[in-house]
Amino acid sequence: MSCDRPSKRQKISMENAAYEFHQIQDEVKKITQEIPEKVLTGQSYHASDVHQWTTDISSQCLKELKGVANGSAGFKYIVNCTILQKRNAGYHTNSSCFWDAERDGE
Template sequence: MDEHQNGGSFNTEEADNIVKECIDSVVGNNDYNQNLVNKWTSAIVERCLTQLVKLGKQSKFIVTCALMQKTGAGLHTANSCYWDTAMDGSSTVRWESRTMYCVVSVFAIATA
């Protein structure tokens, strides 16, 4: 399943927009700072969960966040799910600034 397809009531585009807004509001134009990474990643996942729950979908959500300084090193991520593609869905957002990369994945599992 393509990462931008959506199943059932999960709207990938809507989730992508929420995640991008959350990353922008937490990290903004800040430069990478090792002392703030834990705070930023926690704030991003908590804010994403709060906004996703506000959508009122009958889903359980899992949100992961990886934040990495831009150093020229490679960053590879992958995920796989075994679920009901008609009702469940996922979204992965890759965001970058001048000094860092951020990858956030959202998994939505229908509860109804």
Template sequence: MTEIDIGEYKRIEEDEVKKIIKQIINTYIKGSRYQHSVLKEWQERILNNSTEKLKDLYPKTKFIITSTIMQHTEHGYHQASTCYWDKEKDQLISYVHQDQDFVILVNVVCSPL
């Protein structure tokens, strides 16, 4: 685990979070075909496993994790969000997984407790 020390709070290394999410997707979803009937299960696996692993590695951090799964179609998609936060300590880490049938976007907001 790589951390950058910022006083008492240790800033989370982006690559570590992306590695965790990638492992979860590769374990539970990679190689699957898009099926609307299993999306809830996929979301639960991504969100629950990410939360468990991250809170164990970074116990002094709050996480907000979102997951969007989109089927490849000819339609576009745009998402935006904003918030007011501490630029020194709060982080937004995004991971994108592209498969043959779908795209998964996972956003992780990290903030010290």
């Protein structure tokens, strides 16, 4: 069985990608700082709430970042949200990403 498969990925020069990221960098930073603050403000740590918080933060960040990506071809966003209790406790994490099969391949 051969693993060779034609790539459907769009090729973008690194110079162009760096220029585009520079244009959206401030907006990306703003989104990834404001959403966790909005979700967690006024909350106290309860292990039973962590899954929902990480899901809310990562999905809301991803949704907003997808809007920033319009016109910024070649960017893929991976959102990783980690919430830890301030003592020797469990570790909870959730990740989310956007994949455009038409542009990024299957």
